[in-house]
Amino acid sequence: MAAEARNVGVSADQILVLEKGETHSWAIRKFYPASKVVLANYKGIEAVCAGVMCISDMSKDETLTYIDRTIRQHGLRVRYNEVVSGIRPLAGGGFSIQSSSGSYEARRCVIAIGILDKPNKPEYRIPVSLNKRIHYDLTSAILENEKCLVVGGGDTASEYCQYLVEHGNQVTLSYRQTEFYRLNRINHESLLALEQRKQVTILRGSHIKQVEVDTSGDARVLFEEGAFPPQSFQHIVYALGGTTPTNFLKAIGIAFDGNAPVVKEGYESSVPGLYLIGDLTAGKKGGSINLAFNMAAEAMRSICVSSPEVCETSLKSAPANG
Ligand SMILES: Cc1cc2nc3c(=O)[nH]c(=O)nc-3n(C[C@H](O)[C@H](O)[C@H](O)COP(=O)(O)OP(=O)(O)OC[C@H]3O[C@@H](n4cnc5c(N)ncnc54)[C@H](O)[C@@H]3O)c2cc1C
Numbered sequence: 001m002a003a004e005a006r007n008v009g010v011s012a013d014q015i016l017v018l019e020k021g022e023t024h025s026w027a028i029r030k031f032y033p034a035s036k037v038v039l040a041n042y043k044g045i046e047a048v049c050a051g052v053m054c055i056s057d058m059s060k061d062e063t064l065t066y067i068d069r070t071i072r073q074h075g076l077r078v079r080y081n082e083v084v085s086g087i088r089p090l091a092g093g094g095f096s097i098q099s100s101s102g103s104y105e106a107r108r109c110v111i112a113i114g115i116l117d118k119p120n121k122p123e124y125r126i127p128v129s130l131n132k133r134i135h136y137d138l139t140s141a142i143l144e145n146e147k148c149l150v151v152g153g154g155d156t157a158s159e160y161c162q163y164l165v166e167h168g169n170q171v172t173l174s175y176r177q178t179e180f181y182r183l184n185r186i187n188h189e190s191l192l193a194l195e196q197r198k199q200v201t202i203l204r205g206s207h208i209k210q211v212e213v214d215t216s217g218d219a220r221v222l223f224e225e226g227a228f229p230p231q232s233f234q235h236i237v238y239a240l241g242g243t244t245p246t247n248f249l250k251a252i253g254i255a256f257d258g259n260a261p262v263v264k265e266g267y268e269s270s271v272p273g274l275y276l277i278g279d280l281t282a283g284k285k286g287g288s289i290n291l292a293f294n295m296a297a298e299a300m301r302s303i304c305v306s307s308p309e310v311c312e313t314s315l316k317s318a319p320a321n322g
Contacts, residue, residue, distance in 0.1 A: 001110045001277060002076045004300035007052045009312025012075040016106070018099055020083040025067050027116045028060065031137045031156070033163035037186075038063045042288035043155060044184050051297025055289055063289070087111070087252045089271055108310075110299060111249070112278040112292065115242035122151070122238065126211050130219050135237045143235055144168055149221060151208065152239030153177055154286075158187035160239050161200050171200045172233070174223075178205040182285075203228055211236065244280065266302020267295055275299045 002015050019026070032038065040047035040056050047054070053070065055063060071078060083100040087109055090096055097104045119136040126134055135141060138160055145168040150160050153175035164171045173191075180188055194200040207224040214220040218232045244259060255262045255270035260283070267275050277299055278292035304311035 001296040006074040017078040045288045047290040050294040053293040110275040114279040120240035146234040148235045149233040157239035158191040174206045
């Protein structure tokens with residue numbers, strides 16, 4: 001979004017990016033396995049780039065370098081280790097933003113905090129003694145030559161299976177559905193190939209009832225279905241997606257329709273001048289990097305239409321893709 005603002009002529013000192021992580025792209029660093037190919041058409045979302053930013057299929061490192069370069073080339077001011085705790089619309093227009101390091105005022109605010117800050121957790125209780133054996137990402141601990149259970153059925157679950165097999169683990173996947181209808185083609189084919197080669201065992205239509213500690217301190221998993229006998233695993237990796245930070249958004253006064261924040265054209269929320277982009281408003285199917293980039297381009301276009309004085313450059317002259 002900051003790159004889009006620069007592209008229409010907003011000066012760098014008029015833009016501030018606040019990021020809670022110690023560096024940019026926290027979600028990519030934490031959740032993407034090192035060897036992962038970052039897909040331009042993730043989840044089958046077609047990568048037709050509408051703004052200044054665009055990725056093609058590339059490695060995790062190349063993706064991070066691309067963002068590094070963007071920040072540098074546009075001279076963006078990013079304050080790291082700064083958590084935004086609240087945003088308050090001001091009576092005369094604009095916003096007051098409270099962060100862990102102070103407060104700011106801005107005419108417009110764009111929230112792009114994603115949904116991965118709070119990974120979804122299972123509804124059953126997991127014994128505390130298993131904490132070191134329960135994972136929500138694959139970068140916080142190194143899993144090699146272990147017996148692992150992956151829980152989920154989306155692209156992340158498939159990628160975690162692929163990564164774990166590459167690292168010599170014995171992998172089982174538990175998925176509630178009987179068909180993988182959410183996977184993109186590459187992840188679908190890769191997972192089925194691993195199953196065929198007996199490198200991954202897939203428990204289709206399996207529902208975990210309970211996780212307990214077995215006599216050797218491993219996780220003993222009990223299933224609802226009699227067809228799946230209890231099994232012990234050294235590690236369980238959950239790939240269940242994330243949750244919209246509803247309370248944070250509602251506290252600002254943003255209206256919701258069910259679980260989803262209401263957005264108008266250009267991703268403006270019900271609070272005028274406040275925009276929600278990226279995974280936050282990508283909908284049930286989930287988001288992707290290029291989709292998030294495109295949403296930023298659309299939000300910027302909408303700002304330029306409603307307040308042409310903000311934008312020196314007309315967005316009608318087609319944007320250049322990165
Ligand atoms: C395992 C996995 C694999 C994926 N693979 C692909 C792929 O191959 N290709 C693809 O296109 N997409 C992929 N995705 C999806 C993609 O990562 C997301 O769609 C994209 O990161 C969404 O970007 P975002 O900016 O909305 O949110 P995020 O990337 O989640 O960024 C949100 C940022 O906000 C920060 N933040 C959160 N709360 C606050 C706060 N209160 N104050 C300040 N900062 C805050 C976070 O630290 C974070 O840096 C994958 C996702 C996962 C989990």
